[in-house]
Amino acid sequence: MKIAFTTIAAAMLGIASLPVAPPQPTDPLDDLFARGRAAQASTKTITAAFTDTSVSRLLRDPLVATGTLVATMPIRVVMNYTTPTVKTVALDDKHLVIAWPSGRNREDLDISDVQRRVNKYFTDASPKQLRELFTITLSSSAKDNVYSLEMAPRRKQIAEGLDRLRIWIDRDRLLMQKMTLEFPGGDSKTLELRDVRTNVPVDEGAFAILAAKR
Numbered sequence: 001m002k003i004a005f006t007t008i009a010a011a012m013l014g015i016a017s018l019p020v021a022p023p024q025p026t027d028p029l030d031d032l033f034a035r036g037r038a039a040q041a042s043t044k045t046i047t048a049a050f051t052d053t054s055v056s057r058l059l060r061d062p063l064v065a066t067g068t069l070v071a072t073m074p075i076r077v078v079m080n081y082t083t084p085t086v087k088t089v090a091l092d093d094k095h096l097v098i099a100w101p102s103g104r105n106r107e108d109l110d111i112s113d114v115q116r117r118v119n120k121y122f123t124d125a126s127p128k129q130l131r132e133l134f135t136i137t138l139s140s141s142a143k144d145n146v147y148s149l150e151m152a153p154r155r156k157q158i159a160e161g162l163d164r165l166r167i168w169i170d171r172d173r174l175l176m177q178k179m180t181l182e183f184p185g186g187d188s189k190t191l192e193l194r195d196v197r198t199n200v201p202v203d204e205g206a207f208a209i210l211a212a213k214r
Contacts, residue, residue, distance in 0.1 A: 045202045046071040053190040090209045
């Protein structure tokens with residue numbers, strides 16, 4: 001669950017920023033994805049504050065964590081958690097690293113296969129392919145000023161690991177605000193972004209944890 005959430009979140013960051021002056025839409029979903037793909041080429045860096053909320057049958061109350069993230073494209077993402085536990089979660093196209101302060105504990109996982117599946121089902125899929133893989137609903141709320149994209153798996157292979165993916169996009173800035181993954185059995189993970197900035201200078205040292213993979 002942790003790996004699926006982190007890798008899909010990173011994939012969505014890659015198509016989070018959309019052009020401010022879109023062409024006249026034909027099909028709303030096709031237009032949204034076309035603008036997202038076009039924006040990928042111009043989005044080099046992303047920084048944001050985040051709230052990560054976990055709901056689990058094993059927990060009495062949701063577990064809420066906060067921190068900041070920095071990302072560069074092609075995909076490198078570092079999430080620095082500050083509450084309730086200080087830790088760093090980082091990934092690139094092949095590795096997921098989870099580290100705690102003072103080097104007391106560190107996990108290094110090979111996520112090559114997971115990343116290939118995420119690319120196949122999300123990042124590289126065309127709108128036509130996405131419609132074959134998911135039942136997709138796109139709506140717009142003037143009250144909340146967001147577009148809401150809901151994706152429910154149509155194929156058993158995907159449904160075994162994911163019940164539903166929901167993404168909320170700011171209608172003015174056309175940036176991803178929030179993403180929720182709902183898993184079979186009732187568990188869920190939500191990533192909510194604040195103060196999102198794109199194409200700002202990023203210190204390469206922020207990604208040292210990935211360079212130090214073991």
